[in-house]
Amino acid sequence: MTIELFKEYFEQLQQADHKSSLGTVRQNAFNAFSKMGIPGLKHEEWKYTRISGVFNKEFKVPFVADVSITKAEVDAVRLPGHEEANELVFVNGIFSFELSKIFSKDLTVLPLEEAAANEYKEIVSTHLGHSARYQKDGINALNTAFVHGGVFIHVSKGKIVEHPVYIYNITDARFAPILSQPRSLIYVGVNAQMKLVETFSTMGEQESFTNQVLEMVVEKDAHAEYYKIQNDAGHSQVSTTHIRQIGKSYTHTVTISLDGSIVRNNLNVILDADHCESHLYGLYLMKGDTHVDNHTVVDNVQPNCFSNELYKGIMDGNATGVFNGKIFVEPDAQKTNAYQSNKNILLSDSASINAKPQLEIFADDVKCSHGCTVGSLDEEAMFYLRSRGISEKTARSLMLHAFADNVLEHINLPVIRDYVDELISERLGYEMV
Amino acid sequence: MNEGLSTIEQTVLSDYKYGFVTHIEADEAPKGLSEDIVRFISAKKNEPQWMLEWRLKAYRYWLTLKEPNWANVKYPAINYQDIIYYSAPKQKVKLNSMDEVDPELRRTFEKLGISLDEQKRLSGVAVDAVIDSVSIATTFKEQLAEQGIIFCSMSEAVQDHPELVKKYIGSVVPMTDNYFAALNSAVFSDGSFCYIPKGVRCPMELSTYFRINAENTGQFERTLIVAEEGSYVSYLEGCTAPMRDENQLHAAVVELIAMDKAEIKYSTVQNWYPGDKEGNGGIYNFVTKRGICQGVGSKISWTQVETGSAITWKYPSVILKGDNSVGEFYSVAVTNNHQQADTGTKMQHIGKNTRSRIVSKGISAGFSNNSYRGLVHMGKKATNARNFSQCDSLLLGDKCGAHTFPYIEVKNSTSVAEHEATTSKIGEDQIFYCNQRGIDTETAVALIINGFAKEVMNQLPMEFAVEAQKLLAISLEGSVG
Numbered sequence: 001m002t003i004e005l006f007k008e009y010f011e012q013l014q015q016a017d018h019k020s021s022l023g024t025v026r027q028n029a030f031n032a033f034s035k036m037g038i039p040g041l042k043h044e045e046w047k048y049t050r051i052s053g054v055f056n057k058e059f060k061v062p063f064v065a066d067v068s069i070t071k072a073e074v075d076a077v078r079l080p081g082h083e084e085a086n087e088l089v090f091v092n093g094i095f096s097f098e099l100s101k102i103f104s105k106d107l108t109v110l111p112l113e114e115a116a117a118n119e120y121k122e123i124v125s126t127h128l129g130h131s132a133r134y135q136k137d138g139i140n141a142l143n144t145a146f147v148h149g150g151v152f153i154h155v156s157k158g159k160i161v162e163h164p165v166y167i168y169n170i171t172d173a174r175f176a177p178i179l180s181q182p183r184s185l186i187y188v189g190v191n192a193q194m195k196l197v198e199t200f201s202t203m204g205e206q207e208s209f210t211n212q213v214l215e216m217v218v219e220k221d222a223h224a225e226y227y228k229i230q231n232d233a234g235h236s237q238v239s240t241t242h243i244r245q246i247g248k249s250y251t252h253t254v255t256i257s258l259d260g261s262i263v264r265n266n267l268n269v270i271l272d273a274d275h276c277e278s279h280l281y282g283l284y285l286m287k288g289d290t291h292v293d294n295h296t297v298v299d300n301v302q303p304n305c306f307s308n309e310l311y312k313g314i315m316d317g318n319a320t321g322v323f324n325g326k327i328f329v330e331p332d333a334q335k336t337n338a339y340q341s342n343k344n345i346l347l348s349d350s351a352s353i354n355a356k357p358q359l360e361i362f363a364d365d366v367k368c369s370h371g372c373t374v375g376s377l378d379e380e381a382m383f384y385l386r387s388r389g390i391s392e393k394t395a396r397s398l399m400l401h402a403f404a405d406n407v408l409e410h411i412n413l414p415v416i417r418d419y420v421d422e423l424i425s426e427r428l429g430y431e432m433v
Numbered sequence: 434m435n436e437g438l439s440t441i442e443q444t445v446l447s448d449y450k451y452g453f454v455t456h457i458e459a460d461e462a463p464k465g466l467s468e469d470i471v472r473f474i475s476a477k478k479n480e481p482q483w484m485l486e487w488r489l490k491a492y493r494y495w496l497t498l499k500e501p502n503w504a505n506v507k508y509p510a511i512n513y514q515d516i517i518y519y520s521a522p523k524q525k526v527k528l529n530s531m532d533e534v535d536p537e538l539r540r541t542f543e544k545l546g547i548s549l550d551e552q553k554r555l556s557g558v559a560v561d562a563v564i565d566s567v568s569i570a571t572t573f574k575e576q577l578a579e580q581g582i583i584f585c586s587m588s589e590a591v592q593d594h595p596e597l598v599k600k601y602i603g604s605v606v607p608m609t610d611n612y613f614a615a616l617n618s619a620v621f622s623d624g625s626f627c628y629i630p631k632g633v634r635c636p637m638e639l640s641t642y643f644r645i646n647a648e649n650t651g652q653f654e655r656t657l658i659v660a661e662e663g664s665y666v667s668y669l670e671g672c673t674a675p676m677r678d679e680n681q682l683h684a685a686v687v688e689l690i691a692m693d694k695a696e697i698k699y700s701t702v703q704n705w706y707p708g709d710k711e712g713n714g715g716i717y718n719f720v721t722k723r724g725i726c727q728g729v730g731s732k733i734s735w736t737q738v739e740t741g742s743a744i745t746w747k748y749p750s751v752i753l754k755g756d757n758s759v760g761e762f763y764s765v766a767v768t769n770n771h772q773q774a775d776t777g778t779k780m781q782h783i784g785k786n787t788r789s790r791i792v793s794k795g796i797s798a799g800f801s802n803n804s805y806r807g808l809v810h811m812g813k814k815a816t817n818a819r820n821f822s823q824c825d826s827l828l829l830g831d832k833c834g835a836h837t838f839p840y841i842e843v844k845n846s847t848s849v850a851e852h853e854a855t856t857s858k859i860g861e862d863q864i865f866y867c868n869q870r871g872i873d874t875e876t877a878v879a880l881i882i883n884g885f886a887k888e889v890m891n892q893l894p895m896e897f898a899v900e901a902q903k904l905l906a907i908s909l910e911g912s913v914g
């Protein structure tokens with residue numbers, strides 16, 4: 001993909017959608033993208049992840065929902081518990097109302113353009129694109145340059161969305177290689193609650209690349225949970241989740257990466273109010289020639305915030321893993337409490353892990369710590385199990401499963417937890433008794 | 434913590450105690466850097482042709498490089514043409530004993546409390562004192578020579594042991610390594626050379642006191658230590674410098690080579706002028722230090738206490754090439770006022786069963802910034818490699834910053850790497866506990882800081898431990914006693 005080709009697509013989009021309220025936003029982002037381009041290995045944030053190779057290929061950048069995906073085809077990717085869930089479907093990065101199902105009445109779902117033009121104008125203009133302050137690279141700008149067909153989700157003050165919201169990102173690569181760029185902005189109002197689950201899948205034999213940006217604003221006394229499951233074998237994605245807590249609130253995220261080609265997750269949590277609390281969990285279990293990269297940022301802007309982070313990884317085959325966890329404590333953020341832990345197991349000599357836990361602290365009255373380990377399975381524990389007549393394979397699986405369980409137990413939706421647990425059992429190659 | 438704030442103000446007011454200038458005539462090169470200057474330095478030192486060629490090659494390579502900017506430090510651009518690259522105290526005759534040393538110089542040392550003759554007599558330390566780039570006194574040399582140990586200045590080594598210098602110089606830190614290493618390779622003025630033959634345990638701690646003296650003189654030291662099979666050496670390096678208004682550049686290179694079962698212990702106490710309380714002046718310390726555990730079962734250990742310099746930018750590293758080799762890094766870095774420190778280490782595990790240990794303690798006060806930047810790399814063949822890293826930061830005051838940038842890269846399944854880091858301030862309960870027992874806050878803070886840094890201080894040889902503790906106290910005087 002050359003910049004010229006992107007430009008061609010961009011101009012087509014601007015022309016086709018010239019009345020859009022987001023035209024200027026796109027133009028500015030495209031200018032930024034032209035300047036920065038696709039990040040290479042010289043970019044510190046992309047030191048271990050070679051994304052530029054993906055763009056050697058020519059992708060189609062769709063901006064009209066011209067694919068015909070049937071409900072039956074969506075069925076194939078539905079998550080358990082969908083009967084009682086709100087389902088939002090993106091096809092090739094464009095939100096599809098026809099395929100989606102809004103179950104809860106407390107949930108307002110609008111096309112992003114419409115929200116930007118009407119009553120939610122202020123929210124959209126304040127919060128859309130806030131992630132660019134943290135993701136200073138061409139990839140983020142590229143998504144914003146093509147922001148079209150995105151979705152705006154609004155939970156009003158005091159409303160509790162009882163049923164979770166499932167987001168399916170489907171890429172239809174049956175006819176051409178596709179670059180899909182879903183975009184969402186979520187606003188969780190004062191004292192509101194919601195749970196989000198997101199998955200990614202590709203149909204067809206051609207290559208797909210998903211460059212997704214999800215921005216979430218969490219108001220005072222609100223409670224938001226976000227679960228991301230990545231299990232799209234052979235396909236690459238950059239998935240940016242940007243959470244900004246602008247009032248004393250609680251957020252909880254779990255990122256599960258099980259398969260893909262190059263999988264990059266950016267998770268930013270901005271603690272922009274007094275007494276915010278945030279929990280970040282992650283599990284990556286990769287094998288084959290896959291690459292997974294988790295970049296997290298916890299930015300403590302205001303004082304008295306608490307954050308806790310736990311990322312665990314199991315790497316097998318030729319898989320490479322990257323973990324970069326940043327904790328920033330700004331000068332005003334006194335009494336910050338921030339913990340971070342990253343644990344990795346390497347199962348094969350051709351697998352590798354590059355970890356960079358990073359602390360940047362500008363306030364003195366804080367408690368911050370991080371820990372990071374890389375190792376293999378405990379031989380003594382293995383011996384214990386083996387001496388009790390458990391086969392080596394089962395013993396290994398048991399131990400790995402237990403290792404993963406520390407993260408899985410934080411999925412607060414039982415159906416989803418069981419679902420992920422099953423996927424992991426399957427991967428580890430044994431049946432849970 | 435009002436108490437804390439006021440004590441920090443006191444720190445800010447406390448002056449650099451070692452600031453004074455010795456008036457000695459210096460034999461200087463004109464300002465600026467060119468091939469002619471490189472030739473001038475080489476000629477001045479009466480170097481053989483190969484050395485000159487090596488320097489010129491480095492200079493030409495340096496010209497193609499750009500100054501790096503990735504470190505977490507800020508400083509005005511350095512004008513490399515505004516530096517004097519060679520300055521030797523005028524000394525026509527070679528000295529045999531301390532009595533012949535310029536009395537003015539000796540007084541300088543005495544003021545610092547490290548008088549050469551006293552050390553010589555009392556502590557049994559051989560001192561190779563470097564003032565402005567040329568060694569002026571080397572003691573205990575004969576005693577060392579008996580055992581076959583070569584300990585001399587780099588310029589002498591080039592003259593007397595060219596085959597050793599030629600073989601090892603640039604073998605650990607090649608001239609192409611980085612911007613400052615290339616610069617150093619081109620213009621290095623002097624330094625220490627140390628060679629321990631097979632099976633010899635060096636009977637005393639070897640040490641060099643560096644001083645930067647003449648105005649506008651960049652100091653480009655080059656140290657090379659080679660420990661042959663089964664030998665042991667402990668090398669001490671310490672620095673103090675007089676007060677200056679202009680920034681001075683220091684870009685040293687230190688290379689260590691440990692053969693089979695050899696052990697090198699390298700300790701540094703660095704207390705160069707950190708600039709005044711507004712952050713004016715002070716020394717830029719851009720150092721490349723690296724050791725290679727070449728042989729099986731060899732060990733290299735770096736210990737450093739960094740209290741001085743306006744900017745410290747150094748990463749003493751170990752390449753663990755030999756199987757079963759061990760690398761260690763112990764560091765205390767203290768920054769105050771507007772000091773900036775970006776320091777850490779690199780442990781490159783290449784051989785099997787290699788082990789490394791990193792203990793880094795950062796203390797920031799005033800408006801300073803203190804960063805730990807480290808790399809632990811375990812290659813595919815480095816099976817059963819083991820690493821433990823710990824970096825703790827202590828913040829005194831709310832205007833300073835502490836940063837940690839550890840990189841951990843593991844490429845095989847049998848290695849184990851562990852890293853942990855904490856950042857905190859001195860607990861009010863700890864202070865209260867001391868106060869309650871009649872210890873005033875000032876002393877209490879000093880006590881806690883000392884305890885915080887103990888793990889590293891313990892690694893220092895006796896001769897240095899005392900001085901290091903004094904330095905720690907002086908650099909944080911007012912705020913931590």
